[in-house]
Amino acid sequence: MAKKILLKNDHIPGIQSYDVYRANGGYASVEKALKSMTPETVLEEVKKSGLRGRGGAGFPTGMKWGFLAKPPGVARYLVCNADESEPGTFKDRYLMERIPHLLVEGMITSSFALGAETSYIYIRGEYYYILRILEKAIEEAYANGWLGKNILGTGFSHDVYMHIGAGAYICGEETALLESLEGKRGNPRIKPPFPAVAGLYGCPTVVNNVETIAAVVPIINDGGEAYAAIGIGKSTGTKLISASGHINKPGVYEIELGVPVEEFIYSDEYCGGMRNGKKLKAVVAGGSSVPILPADLILKTAKGEPRLMSYESLGDGGFVSGTMLGSGGFIVMDEDTSIVKNLYTFTRFYHHESCGQCSPCREGTGWMEKIMHKILDGHGTLNDIDLLWDIQSKIEGKTICPLGEAAAWPVAAAIRHFRSEFENYVKNPSSIRDVKHYFRVNNLEPALN
Ligand SMILES: Cc1cc2nc3c(=O)[nH]c(=O)nc-3n(C[C@H](O)[C@H](O)[C@H](O)COP(=O)(O)O)c2cc1C
């Protein structure tokens, strides 16, 4: 049976509304934290839980909170990253849409631990309808005394504000998000200083993903140890996975970390197997930025052990034979998928979304898109494949923010595992006819030289 913590009440009719949410145990973590705990003991529970950030990097949440600077007389902020911009990822949307009060509750309990009297939820422009859902939940929380001044008579006051982005991938990067929240163009900042020291308006700030903040609720309700007992090794708790692609049952699944990848793809409890009985060809396991793996390496590690849905197991083998859990955007591809066409879509995306501050990313993403286009347009050479490899290797580690790596890793992995497919496009121009059709139906102007 799937272990449900975040989505355990997802099936209850009306759970979006305050009354039903409260009747099913809602806001108990706020009551517990504010009335019987201190900010320090809440932080202790989060540390004990082993919770790792669900936005993509998997950084330990308790450790991040522990870094928050506390200069006297200076405001501190909690900012919820609801930008959900990583292609293949749609789990925050599901959580906010279905159980909006869980996020609001998590914001209050987390802010209490951080000593933040103000918090923000930064949500992507495309989620306008969810903005409305969350605004209603926030209003209800104010009306019932969970937000505002002197909550539950404990002396803790808190206000939550929503802020809507304009639809840029880069605004999901935490420092670009803070710039955007301050009303500026969403360009990532050079770190250090890190947001924990100088974040929003120059004040100490914690930026956390929607799912991370929601997970604080069961951690405080049931205790950090109970949460840490779920999952495997340092991958504690549950994770929301956005499953898409050529599977029978695409959707959002809450899994206990440690479920075998094979079970996740083939069991009826999750993806329900491959669509039309096709063979599995490859998986992008953690959103478009993480390395693609061919079927044999996603199902088993290079050592022949079953690959598990956990930070460690998916990372086993580094980028030579492994990948990352990332944001949990699990894109499944069957035997008919062209890895080269798929990669072209990704390279177009990253070129479009680069903010342009650093040359390796600004120029490199453009060059990669152009070379991919050239190969798909029937004019590629074998040298172009080496050139692609060379360009991606010169982006990694040389940019202000990780968008550079996010653009480079998919290229490296596609060439590493599927080089023969690139060579086939170069050596066999007859396969190109199909590509011209692809350009046409997808409205992609083959106008790059
Ligand atoms: C280009 C780029 C886009 C990102 N997009 C998101 C996003 O949409 N949502 C998110 O939570 N984190 C995103 N991140 C990660 C954030 O920078 C940050 O690490 C995260 O919000 C921290 O929250 P967590 O510790 O709870 O994971 C992105 C990072 C990069 C480099």
Ligand code: SF4
């Ligand atoms: S790596 Fe790319 S997106 Fe990030 S700051 Fe540099 S140019 Fe902008």
